[in-house]
Amino acid sequence: MFDSASAGRYGRRDVTPDTIAPLYFLAASLLLVSGVLKLVRPRATAQALLDAGLPGSRAVARGLGGAECAAAAFAAAAPARGGALALATVYLAFAGFVGYVLRTHPTAGSCGCAGSKAVPPSLLHLGLDVVATGVGLAYVAQHGPSAMGWFAGLGLGSVPVIAGLGLAGWLTVVVVTEVPPAWHAWTPPADQDAASHADRHLVAEDALSIAGIGPGHPSLWPGVGADAGAAG
DSSP: OOOHHHHHHHSGGGSOGGGTHHHHHHHHHHHHHHHHHHHHOOHHHHHHHHHTTSOOOHHHHHHHHHHHHHHHHHHHHOGGGTHHHHHHHHHHHHHHHHHHHHHHOTTOSOOSSSTTSOOOOOHHHHHHHHHHHHHHHHHHHHTOOOHHHHHHHHGGGHHHHHHHHHHHHHHHHHHHHHHHHHHHHHSOOTTTTOOOHHHHHHHHHHHHHHTTOOTTOGGGSTTOOTTTTOOO
């Protein structure tokens, strides 16, 4: 039976920021890496903006990278003072951009979020951005601690947690960059069998012409030799 003390023990107070913190600081770390890559290698981001029909230049790309680094640092240092909301806002903007590119330029080669590494826009990428937005908003609601406060509270347990976050970040990057191209390479094109009989016929005629076999050539008729009809 549960008494009043048990109700408090198993109630809402057990849902702490610790359940959200790993995802939150993973999202902040990935945002920081994305910003640094834009600062160091802005060309891909500038090209992605231009491909999407938006103003794009190296200066703009570096400006975005600087803003991402600032938002990531703010999110880690002072989440309760607006940092978590800033993180959620940036990832919501990412989701909006990826969704826009998917709608208007679905064959775009990269969204430009990882420097020179091509990251093709995909529903997977969009979904992860939406999840990161939700994590930021949840951290706001839970009044989560800063990175320093959270890791200090873990004590020596912070060492495997940091290693785990590093591995999770690497796996996230691999999944986002490699899975969509692999899926598209494996999936046959939708119009693979859409070629008409007339198109195939034209291709066959072109091949015969290259081989020197034109319309009416004797070799096209069964039982007739290539020299049939030649003067004896």
